[in-house]
Amino acid sequence: xxxxxxxxxxxxxxxxxxxxxxxxxxxxxxxxxxxxxxxxxxxxxxxxxxxxxxxxxxxxxxxxxxxxxxxxxxxxxxxxxxxxxxxxxxxxxxxxxxxxxxxxxxxxxxxxxxxxxxxxxxxxxxxxxxxxxxxxxxxxxxxxxxxxxxxxxxxxxxxxxxxxxxxxxxxxxxxxxxxxxxxxxxxxxxxxxxxxxxxxxxxxxxxxxxxxxxxxxxxxxxxxxxxxxxxxxxxxxxxxxxxxxxxxxxxxxxxxxxxxxxxxxxxxxxxxxxxxxxxxxxxxxxxxxxxxxxxxxxxxxxxxxxxxxxxxxxxxxxxxxxxxxxxxxxxxxxxxxxxxxxxxxxxxxxxxxxxxxxxxxxxxxxxxxxxxxxxxxxxxxxxxx
Numbered sequence: 001x002x003x004x005x006x007x008x009x010x011x012x013x014x015x016x017x018x019x020x021x022x023x024x025x026x027x028x029x030x031x032x033x034x035x036x037x038x039x040x041x042x043x044x045x046x047x048x049x050x051x052x053x054x055x056x057x058x059x060x061x062x063x064x065x066x067x068x069x070x071x072x073x074x075x076x077x078x079x080x081x082x083x084x085x086x087x088x089x090x091x092x093x094x095x096x097x098x099x100x101x102x103x104x105x106x107x108x109x110x111x112x113x114x115x116x117x118x119x120x121x122x123x124x125x126x127x128x129x130x131x132x133x134x135x136x137x138x139x140x141x142x143x144x145x146x147x148x149x150x151x152x153x154x155x156x157x158x159x160x161x162x163x164x165x166x167x168x169x170x171x172x173x174x175x176x177x178x179x180x181x182x183x184x185x186x187x188x189x190x191x192x193x194x195x196x197x198x199x200x201x202x203x204x205x206x207x208x209x210x211x212x213x214x215x216x217x218x219x220x221x222x223x224x225x226x227x228x229x230x231x232x233x234x235x236x237x238x239x240x241x242x243x244x245x246x247x248x249x250x251x252x253x254x255x256x257x258x259x260x261x262x263x264x265x266x267x268x269x270x271x272x273x274x275x276x277x278x279x280x281x282x283x284x285x286x287x288x289x290x291x292x293x294x295x296x297x298x299x300x301x302x303x304x305x306x307x308x309x310x311x312x313x314x315x316x317x318x319x320x321x322x323x324x325x326x327x328x329x330x331x332x333x334x335x336x337x338x339x340x341x342x343x344x345x346x347x348x349x350x351x352x353x354x355x356x357x358x359x360x361x362x363x364x365x366x367x368x369x370x371x372x373x374x375x376x377x378x379x380x381x382x383x384x385x
Contacts, residue, residue, distance in 0.1 A: 011069060011184045012253040018065035019246040022057060031061040033243045054231050058239040062246045063214075066204070069183035070196050072216040074223030076230050077237040077245070081179065081199025082107055084213030085146075087230055088175060088195060092143055094120035099137055099145040101128045103356045104177070105152045106345040114347075125352070128158040131166055138170045146197075148177045149186075150293070153305045153340040153364040154357055155280040157293040164192025173222075179203070179331070184253045185260075186297040189218045202331025203302075205248040206255055210241050255333065255369060259302035262335075262375060263367040269376055270306045275313075275383045277361075280305040302367045303330060305340075311361025314339055320382035323374050330366035335375060338364045 009017075019031035034057045041047040049055050059077055067075040078084040085108065089098065098116075100108060102125040112123035126137045128147050138145075145167045149158040160176060167174045175195040176188035182203045188196045198204060200212035217223040230236060237245070267281040281304040282293040293300070308314060317337075318326040324335040328343055338344055345358050353359065367375070 014065070014068050015184065015252045016250050018249040019061040022061035022064075031058055031243065031246055033239050034058045035239050052239070053234050053236055056236075056239055056242070058246075059237060059242045062237075062242045062249070065246065065249060066183075066214055067216055070187060070189050070216040072189050072196070072223075073218060073220045074227065075214060075216040076223075076226055077200065077242060078213035078215070078230070078235050079237055079241075080211050081197070081201060081213035082111060083235040084197055084199075084215050085111065087226060087233060087235065088197065088215060089116055089121065089144070090229055090233065091225060092116075092121050095141055096121050096143040097139055097141040098123040099126050099128075099134065099142060100124070101146065101148045101151050101156075101158065101177075102126055103151045103154050103156060103345075103358065104146065104148045106340075106347040108146065108148075108177075110347040128163060129156055131159070131162055134163065135166060138167070138172065142170060142172050144173050144175060146175045146177065147193075148180070149296075150180055150282055150301065150303070152180065152303075153280075153338075153344065153362065155282060155285075155303065155305060157282060157285070157289050159292055160188060160191040160193060160296050168192070180301050180303050181297055181299075182252060182256060184256050185299045185301055189216065191296050194218050194222060199331075200245055201329065203252060203256065204331075205245045206252060206332060207244075207248055208329060208332035208334060210244045210248065212237050212241055212245050256299070256302065258369045259367050260299050262369070262372050263302040263304055263365075264300060265372050266365065266367055266375060266379065267304050269379065270304075273383060275309055276306050277309045278307040280307075303364070304367070305362060305364045307359075308361040308363065311359070314361055314363060316385070317363070317382050320385050321378055323370055323378040324365070324382075330364075332366070333369045335368035335370060336366045338366075340364050 022031045037052050039049045063075040124137050127133050147158050164174050173194040175197050176193045178196045179199045179202050196216040198214040200214045270276045271279045283300045324337050327336045340358050341360050
């Protein structure tokens with residue numbers, strides 16, 4: 001099935017039907033787990049599947065479901081979000097240059113600076129909210145720009161349509177890490193991006209039990225290039241994890257509705273709290289930033305960050321919380337709180353962290369589906385104590 005077979009379906013219907021229709025033998029509603037490496041075929045020629053590194057029916061169903069959500073030309077699933085990003089960067093050549101959102105996830109910085117620099121691919125961190133700054137850093141060898149919007153952890157908003165035009169005018173490609181928003185809130189390919197990149201571990205799977213990554217491509221040529229490279233390098237997602245991802249995907253839209261509703265209430269609560277210095281959430285941003293965000297998204301998402309007035313109290317806060325769990329990662333049904341300064345962004349040099357505002361006392365909150373009163377009471381108790 002292709003995205004063109006569902007021209008009028010809303011995203012809520014597409015997610016609910018993720019993987020439906022992929023059992024040609026029995027018509028199972030739930031896509032079967034094809035736990036096999038190889039496939040029997042007639043002696044004269046190979047069948048539609050021959051080896052599961054190349055393709056697997058379970059993975060194929062999940063990739064088609066993701067592709068329909070993004071209205072792309074093809075999707076690929078990987079063993080993690082970093083594996084997905086690795087394959088994307090492997091399309092580059094020695095001497096190529098990459099631009100990255102300056103407060104992107106620390107692992108993105110690590111893989112570019114610590115790994116790919118050894119192979120002659122250079123990277124620069126840049127404020128992608130500022131088109132002039134981006135243009136200043138776009139050199140003749142810049143081939144890829146990786147943008148997070150809203151960014152991790154400060155929820156900064158970059159203008160995707162304008163960035164796509166600028167990047168393409170310099171013969172480079174634009175990849176958008178859409179992990180925070182997902183296709184039910186933001187569709188990068190329709191805004192001009194070449195790739196939507198995911199840590200599918202997060203909202204797409206949604207239950208903190210699957211490690212996965214994904215890339216959705218805008219054009220068939222981009223998809224074929226990544227498909228060939230993925231087949232050659234082999235970092236594909238196994239059938240069981242793929243099946244769990246498919247099952248999680250079916251509730252993505254309703255999970256995001258509940259999590260975003262909770263996040264909006266929590267953001268307003270924290271904004272008014274006397275022990276909180278600042279709250280980072282698109283809905284609470286100044287009007288120009290809020291307008292920018294809503295011009296390219298259909299909601300605010302369920303991620304927020306806040307800065308404590310007394311930075312040294314962050315450990316006591318995390319220890320006191322009961323409903324909200326201190327843990328890295330995000331996007332699951334359970335609410336999680338993280339201290340980016342020494343957890344998710346510890347790879348960044350300290351001067352860079354402090355320059356960006358990733359400082360002690362900055363807390364990142366991934367809001368789950370719990371009852372809002374329990375979440376607010378938990379935060380109130382922990383902040384008061």
